[in-house]
Amino acid sequence: MSESNKWKYGFFLGCVTPNRYPMIEASIRAVFDHLGAEILELEGASCCPAPGVFRAFHIPTWLVIAARNITIAEEMGVDIVTGCNGCYGTLRDAWVELEHDYELKKMINEHLAKVGREFKGSIEPKHVVQVLYQDMGIEYLQGFVKHKFKDLKVAVHYGCHIVKPSDKRPWDGESEDPRFLDEIVEITGAKSIDYKDKFQCCGAGGAVRTAVKEISADFSREKLENMRDAGADIIINCCPFCHLQLDLGQMEANSIYKDMVGEPYKIPVIYITQLLGLSFGIDPSLLGLIKNHDLKGVSPFIPIESFLEKVKAQLT
Amino acid sequence: MSENVEKYIKRKVYKSTSSGIAQKFVDAGLEKLRACINCGTCTGSCPSGRRTAYRTRSVLRRALTGDESVLQDIGIWFCSTCYTCYERCPRDIPVTDMIIKLRNIAVEEGFILDAHFGLANKIFYETGHGVPANGEGNKKWRDLRESYGLPPLPPTVHMHPEAVKECQELMKSVGFRDLLDRIEKQKEAEKAKKEDK
DSSP states (O other): OGGGGGOEEEEEOOSHHHHHOHHHHHHHHHHHHHTTOEEEEOTTOOOOOOTTTHHHHOHHHHHHHHHHHHHHHHHHTOEEEESOHHHHHHHHHHHHHHHHOHHHHHHHHHHHHTTTOOOOOOSOEEEHHHIIIIIIOHHHHHTTOOOOOSSOEEEEEOOSTTTOSGGGSSSTTOOSSOOHHHHHHHTTTOEEOOOTTTTOOOSOTTTHHHHOHHHHHHHHHHHHHHHHHTTOSEEEESOHHHHHHHHHHHHHHHHHTHHHHOSOOOOOEEEHHHHHHHHHTOOGGGGTOSOOOOOSSOSOSSOOHHHHHHHHTTOO | OOHHHHHHHHOOSOOOSSSSHHHHHHHTTGGGGGGOOOOOHHHHHOTTTTTSSOOHHHHHHHHHTTOGGGGGOGGGGOOOOOOHHHHHOTTOOOHHHHHHHHHHHHHHTTOOOHHHHHIIIIIIHHHSOSSOOOSGGGHHHHHHHHHTTOOSSOSSGGGOHHHHHHHHHHHHHTTHHHHHHHHHHHHHHHHHHHHHO
């Protein structure tokens, strides 16, 4: 495929994806490979750094480490792709800010020079969903669909930093009612359902989860209630931190807000490339969907077997 | 231009009863808040304000008037940085970015929660990751990676000790190490004072 040669990305892993939800990493690798996109490793990349905590503590630290991460891809001459809204927020905001402020760029480069690096701004930080939707496009993705789900109701959760701040994002200023992720979900035949306050934050970001877990858990409780009311079979998202908050957060909401929750939540949380991969006919074990260990206290915290059971008959 | 008007335009923030905090707000760019008409769009849009006592417009007002007590208000740590207020502000104030700047000043003054300080000082500075998979306590996460056919550690700073050193060098260069050391001493002194009582 001639087109595939231009799809070459440096895979920015971040922290939560590789270190807590490796099934997300596995599924991104499998789906990109299947779609003819080459993924290169960004050797020695660090935490992005996380925008809600480290940016809130010390902006110069946040900027210089973000710039360092970007220079790794610049040296390789490839755009960055990340599957995490937080990393995307950091890398993209830092990239835009450094590109628009000459003095700031000069100051950051003075620090980077001490370790033999220079931020040039020559590559673009992208999100996995941005690559799927803009670089490849819906039509291209449709060509890979092998199985269509006939009966699957999906609550799509975008998360915040994939669309906001909209002046630093590639979605033509849309921040209140984007459709791109729903469109990707719907090529698999699954139905993206409407639910109340669909674009509300999951509650994990902005240092809130580390500060007061009860507040974070209340954000997710409200989202989960709205998703359950709308009859969601599964939650689809595009961020490992939202993923964690909506997965582990169900356990937390079930215990902290027991009386409000009633029947405990148990909605499987699936990452977008896991769903896409299934529809493309990729082996579920390559998508991190098959549990192959007896470890205790690891992700996913809400079992996904009910989802696999439901779609098994539809994958023919 | 009359002298009074000129004086008004030049005035950076309202005069504060406190010492140098007002100037710090100005230096951080918080004078943008002067465009605020206190309409409350930020507050009405805030998912954190739905469930906590955090009121965005009140925090902004206090920052604008140089009220330094806002730095000790735990409410400023309840913002999940969802950027809804930023998108909806009719005066185009980058509200969320202002909250982040306010937090920077709070941290500089030593107002940082222990959990956040530990995350920065022990985890991020030492490993280069905010959520690491190395070390004794994280074996299950490395095993989990292997169960999905991935190497036990990712090709990040975890596989490159020299990259951790490089990050630390940069953090020293921008003054983060000094800041963390200063806060650590402050926290130790506070602890000792409490124990004395």
